[in-house]
Amino acid sequence: MELYHLRTFVAVAEEKHLTRAAERLFTSQPAISAHIKALEETLGVTLFDRTPKGMRLTPVGEELLPRARQALAAASAVMQHAKGLQDELIGSVRIGLNTDARFLRLTALQAGLAEHYPRLEVAMLTGSTGTNLPAVRVGKLDAAFVTGEIDDPSMSVCFLCDEPLVIGAPVSLRDQIISTDVADLARLPWVYTSPDCSHFAAMRALFDAHCCEPTRTLIANQEDALVEMIRAGVGLGIVRAGVFSNDDHAYELPVALPSVPLQFVYLRKRENDPLIRAVMHQLCAVWGIAPPADAAREAG
Amino acid sequence: MELYHLRTFVAVAEEKHLTRAAERLFTSQPAISAHIKALEETLGVTLFDRTPKGMRLTPVGEELLPRARQALAAASAVMQHAKGLQDELIGSVRIGLNTDARFLRLTALQAGLAEHYPRLEVAMLTGSTGTNLPAVRVGKLDAAFVTGEIDDPSMSVCFLCDEPLVIGAPVSLRDQIISTDVADLARLPWVYTSPDCSHFAAMRALFDAHCCEPTRTLIANQEDALVEMIRAGVGLGIVRAGVFSNDDHAYELPVALPSVPLQFVYLRKRENDPLIRAVMHQLCAVWGIAPPADAAREAG
DNA sequence: ACCACGCCATCACAATTTCCGAAGACGCGA
DNA sequence: TCGCGTCTTCGGAAATTGTGATGGCGTGGT
Structure with a gap:
């Protein structure tokens, strides 16, 4: 029948x-x-x-x-x-963060997603570039914010903005900072970022260029931990410009550093997944960039 | 889909x-x-x-x-x-009656139908042979009891029993009944059955055989009306033997009459209708006769 | 690092089902 | 009695569905 x-x-x-x-x-x-x-x-x-x-x-x-x-x-x-349910997204999307919510314009992204997909549960999970990338690879995250160049053919990378870096210094060490010469600074205590963070590459480039090695003090792989260490006076560190504006405990040193790109990544094979498409669409709207064209042609 | x-x-x-x-x-x-x-x-x-x-x-x-x-x-x-609902009969069956319920063994038939087909509504509709036959023909009845020979190829006829006839006479006329000679009786008042009743044929045969004509008094086409007329003293009439047993108002005259067959009829084209089959099955059980064999071969 | 395994998708072709138009059977009403 | 409208049946055509083999892909064991 x-x-x-x-x-x-x-x-x-x-x-x-x-x-x-x-x-x-x-x-x-x-x-x-x-x-x-x-x-x-x-x-x-x-x-x-x-x-x-x-x-x-x-x-x-x-x-x-x-x-x-x-x-x-x-x-x-x-x-x-x-x-x-035709064009409705339901379920959840997990997005990995690597820095503070305001800089990533998360409220706007969240608002856009909530408006268009009211039944989509959005999870913003704090992490770092180093933890986000493998999480996206194994599917623990659907997408993530990362900084630095990504060289992984399995990943789709969406450039969002250049993130200027500065050397952050605690106020408590101001007396010991007599110059902005890198070699001098290297002798002071430093808070390291973990090697899988893009800031680490910037740091290496900086010291290699001046043929010196900083004093290792502590490794932090979470940006907010790093920032707190600097503010607590543990040492100097490389952070995104602006995190210490109007800060009583730390300030930025006038040393020119290269910037790193802030990017949004997801598995390339999921580039046609409606969930990814939706997130990308909202993200690009928030950041004022063109959404990726229908990427079917480069899917193979 | x-x-x-x-x-x-x-x-x-x-x-x-x-x-x-x-x-x-x-x-x-x-x-x-x-x-x-x-x-x-x-x-x-x-x-x-x-x-x-x-x-x-x-x-x-x-x-x-x-x-x-x-x-x-x-x-x-x-x-x-x-x-x-596979072998369940639901809906209703209309059966035409032509005489009293007891003689037709209706309670047994009703009981059998009710037991095997609880959802079948059984309607027993009083009538007469004359009204039942056309009612079955046009589908107003599903089946009916009739008496007398039926010569209609569109009908299936099931013989049930021979119904002995007698002349019924009212007690009030006993004085005027001096003999059981038919010619004498013919001079008394008679209650006629209608011409489409099998009793009418018996009556005609009786008087034709004795070359006399009865006095017509009243025509009744319902058997119970006929019986009541006789009991009320309106006249003599032909009825089924036994209806006046232990009756204070009427009695049977010892005149030999031919018997007529009591039969059950339904449209031949419906002989394989489950409803008809069910009724016939119960009916034959009640009357102790063999149910009609699977009549598919003579359906054409 | 490699290979074997299990999973699903796809393909060409076969089997089945479904569908169609025509013809037949039947009852009704003129 | 004939015409009309109904449903049923029939043969062949069309569409759908099913099959077995093949391939891609990721995983897990060796």
Whole structure:
């Protein structure tokens, strides 16, 4: 028994004629006849009395008709519900962060996602470039903010902005900072970032260029931990410009540093995933950049 | 969308593998794959995430699954209900009577029908042979008791018993009944049956044989009316033997009359109608006669 | 690092089902 | 009695569905 049997059953019951039911269902009358016959055989009951005037429901058919309607309605409900879910994103998306929410414009992103996909649960998970990348690779994250050049063909990378770096210094060490010469600074205590952080590369470049090695004091792989260490006076460190504005405990040294790109990454194979598309769409709107074109052509 | 799509959907959702779902549904894995693909296309949503380990429901699929189950259950309810109605007779059957209920053994017939077909509504409609036959012909009755020979090829006739006839006379006329000679009796007042009643034929035969004509007094086409007329002293009449046993107002004259057959008739073209079959089966049980064999061979 | 395994998607072709148009059977009404 | 409208049946065509083989892909064991 299939749905078309029931559809035909109901149509014939309502039209009381095979011919009219056939017209209503845009098919031929023999087809309708066969449907009814097959249905009657599988059900083992007679649904209609055949009269010269048409088809009249038997008491059994009368009794089965509302159930058939119910089944059709239930099937229709599936389709209806699916239509409602058509372009709806439901479930959750996990986005890895690598720095503070304001700089990443998270409230705007969250607002855009919430507005367009009210049933999408958005999880913003703090981390760092170093932890975000593998998390995205293994699927623990759907996408993530990272800094620095990403050289991974399995990743799609979306450039957001250049992030200027500065050397941050605690106020408590101001007395010991007599010059902004890198070699001098290297002798002071430093808070290291972890090697998988892009700031680490910037730091290496800086000291290598001046042929010196900083004093290692502490390694922090979370940016806010790093910032707190600097503010607490543990040592100098490389941070994004602006984190110490109007800060009583730390300030920026006027040393030119290269900037690193802030980027948004996700698995390339998911670039056509509606979830990713939606997040990217909102993200690009927030950052004022063009969303990635329909990337089907480079999917192979 | 058809039911098999939903069946496959549910099976895959439960088995989490196309392969296993295919085994469960006794078909091949590509077929299952096609079902899911087609369903996803008609619904416009993605139901499963394809993983190397199998199929995992998406949140959308998760949401649609119970509705799909509901639709399948509704369809299954149709079949279930139909199975229950399989050999059940529902609706009503109209049986025409031509004499009193006890003689027709109606309580036994009613009991048998009620026991085997509790949902069958049985209507016993009083009438006479003359009114019952056309009523059966035009479908106002499904079957009827009649007396006398029936010569109608469109009718199936089932002989039940021979019905002995007697001349009934009112006690109030006893004084005027000096002999049982028919010619003498003919001079007394008579209550006629209508010409379409088999008793009428018996009456005609009786008087024709004795070359006399009875005095017509009143015509009654209902047997109980006839009986009442006789008891009220209106005149003599031909009735079934036994109706006046222990009756204070009328009695039977010892005049030999031919008997007429009591029969049960229905439209021959309905002889395979389950309703007719059921009634005949019960009727024959009550009357202790063999039910008509599967009459398919003489249906043409 | 490699290979074997299990998973699903796709393909071409076969089997089945469904569908159609025509013809037949039947009862009704003119 | 004939015409009309109904449903049923029939043969062949069309569409759908199912099958087995093949390939891509990721995983886990060696």
